Amino acid sequence: MSTDAVNTEPVEVNPVNQVRSTIYQLLSSLFAKEIDHKTLHDLTSEQAQNFWAQLGSESAFKADVNILVAELATLNTDKALLELAADYCGLFLVGTKFSASPYAGLYLDNKPTENGDEPLLFGEQHQQMTQFLKQSQLQVQSEFPEPADHLAVILAYVAHLCIHSDEAVQLSFIEANLTNWLSRFVDKVTEVDNGNFYQALARLTLSWVKSDAEWLASELN
């Protein structure tokens, strides 16, 4: 993933929106692929410790941030990283019933279309997200060969919106494309996860999105 669309932001960005964008981007990255040595290093650096501490200062995030930090601290061997990668694989890379594949289409009720039942993967939600991205002159990275309704894509797009659109647009996108299925996804991750990391990450994502949507709503009022 060499080209970074999110780096093409305008020069002056409201620092609060920048920080929101970064958090969405962080969550996107953690759902996009397994944690490797480099990511682990980034997430456990001194700077990152400060970030986690600040994030955990909010009571809604505290418990899950603590779990994530504790879990990251245990990843000190190759085997531990591989075990976490196996958790990731079982959750997000295979099947749908016994896993928690992160595609919005799986968690929304699909209405029958003119062509009959929509397929499970690359269905209506994928098409819709592709259109959203296109409107923003974006597309899914070719190195990320996943449907556009993958959670990582949706979160990355919100990260983009945080600095490229007004709050009303952000809120309506989040409500129409994220909060309407995220809790079902999080329940599935919690049910299926053998470890602790990804269920904590999923719960943290849900509480973050919820509180962010509330904040956007209050800003708009």
Add this chain to the structure above:
Amino acid sequence: MNRRDFLKGLVGTSYVVLSGSSVLAPLNALAASGADASDGWLTTGSHMGAFKMKRKNGVISEVIPFDTDMYPTDMINGIKGLVYNESRIRYPMVRLDFLLKGHQSDTKQRGDFRFVRVTWDKALGLFKDSLDLIQTKYGPSGLHAGQTGWRATGQLHSCTSHMQRAVAMHGNFVKKVGDYSTGAGQTILPYVLGSTEVYAQGTSWSLILEHSKTIILWSNDPYKNLQVGWNAETHESYAYLAQLKEKVAKGEIRVISIDPVVSKTQQYLGCEHLYINPQTDVPFMLAIAHEMVEKNLLDNEFIEGYSLGFDKFLPYLQGQTDGVEKTPEWASKICGVSPEVIRDFAKVLTKDRTQILMGWCVQRQQHGEQPYWMSAVLATMIGQIGLPGGGISYGHHYSGIGVPSSGAAAPGAFPRNLDDGQKQLFDSTDFNGASSVIPVARWIDSILEPGKTIDANGSKITYPDIKMMVFSGNNPWNHHQDRNRMKEAFFKLECIVSIDMNWTAACRFSDIVLPACTTFERNDIDIYGSYANRGLLAMQKMVEPLFESLSDFEIFTRFAALLGEGKAQEYTRGMNEHQWLEMLYNDCKASNEGKFEMPSFEEFWKAGYVYFGEGKPWVRHQAFRDDPEINPLGTPSGLIEIFSRKIAHYEYDDCPGHPTWMEKVERSHGGPGSKKHPIWLQSCHPDKRLHSQMCESTEFRETYTVKGREPVYLNPEDAKKRGIKSGDIVRVFNDRGQLLAGAVVSDKFPQGIIRIQEGAWYGPVGKDGSKEGGAEIGALDSYGDPNTLTLDIGTSKLAQACSAYTCLVDYEKYQGKVPAVSSFSGPIEIAL
């Protein structure tokens, strides 16, 4: 804390949390310019027929039958789901414990344990390392890469050819002989009629319709089975079946279906049913022969002129060799057909022109050679072999046999074997005294009992000590018998590699899993109609390979590159996909020069097809009948062998020198084992799948499942006795295994018989229905794979083929914890 303050507090801490990247990129110019240029209708095909497919916004949106397909299968509704289903293998994956410990991994974890995603380079590297290790430590007898199956269609991308050519470039390996479909038939019939017959072109339907007065469908369901073909199926046979239906209605042709159940074909044609107890065709046939002799209904002249050994068979028929005269009364007690009906049937067969059409089911049982041999003897006694609309066929339900061949030359294919002079990385041919080729269905025996010597088709086979298996486009966890026994065998294997599109059970029981793209994600060409050879079909790529899947061509080109400098080039002969297709097409064009007009490759590709026209009607064995000396059969004598000296010489107790009735180890309706497990399990080819292909197509599967499970068809009285009604979940069991299936109570299924169609994806869960324990012996199959229950023995010392139809079970209403179906979700993790 105030939200704004909280967010401000994060400013400065968050910028450097992840120095990474985004899953988004700027829209590229091409995509920005508007609609995808490649959207629109394209031509392609599969085993299920030729189609037109619509691509919209880069996704397959519609599939409709090709213009020429007048009888498309409704499996066409499952095509889209083959591409976009939850079972797709999205990335190369390796079982975690194998990644950590390699050939010392805990093999008992196979089947429901943890995988991790790896790069293609890593996965192919591990594959090659394993092959190195096996060849170095054990030599070629340690590797079996010869279990191959129905693949996907396409002359270039055929997965079997790619895998075997590439693995052969590395080293030698154990291969199979025969197949699961027709193992006994294709072995016995060369002794009797001089060819496999099962895969031979048959008398044209038009001549059968014109000349036959009686047609016997012997355990044969062409209306069900002709939906699919080895190549893109034209479905032209259905036009003839429609004509036959009319003739049946008008009383012009009498069609009798000899079958334990009411077949789909019988229902379609509205023809007669002659019920017979399962596995008892041979006593029935012997009694017919006995009656023909008694009443002198046989064609002595034909027997005399065209066959050998009737005199050696007759004493057996009359009871002089074993003290049992094969009278209708004797047979009736076994086969359940009354002596009167048997006597009448002998008259029916011999009264007028009679075409016997055998299905393949009756040879997939213990002593499966016998009903085929005996049916050939009956046809010889009737004396109509080689006449239009008479004689016997073993293939009219398969791949359009009976539709006349156009006579055009078919295109070549990507080579399965090494090129002349190609050097292997490991060139040892030392199989440590073991056989390099084993009967297809005996590989589990071989893994479990290496070094054991068995009889097979006149030879001695010594089982190799197999340590590694490679499967490509092949799901033996569908077609092999007895899952618990397979698990025992797989515990002994050091490494298993599967290359497939979807997470079949074979993939779930593997160590290295490589994602191949589907037929619709690459360009190819196919023969339109396997036997009709009606033309060539362009298989135009519909969409780019999903996720990180690759075409078989690409997978094994990359693999070959690991074998050394220039090896990838050697593998592909220096040609890419387009160049291969052009060459295969142009070679075919050259072969047909002056006989069949073919346009340039570009024109062909644009049109999507080229037609060769219709062939001329033809009669099987007519040349032999015309002059058996000039056109002898391929038997040792050149004649039909009612008695085979060759087989007699083998001195097999389970396959003597002439057709013989032998009791089965398990048989319903009063036979051995029927007191304990009274129900015969029929596991025929499915109506809504091609073997296990398309079971993963979610929406289509849901059109026929019951509570998400494979249907089990039950006799009304049997079901009532067990308190079961349609829609209930049923546990089917015997001493070998247990499965759950969804009840469909139907009067098409007589007492003592159930049907579960093969190809239902194996989805083991714990014995008691809990999520954990699927890898264990005795696991409960949550979906309804009949081979959880079937018997894993050879048909006889002759063919050593599979005996899936020799299988007794019982069933009950399932009262336990109902598990979710685990077959389609890829590997399932269990808690440590």
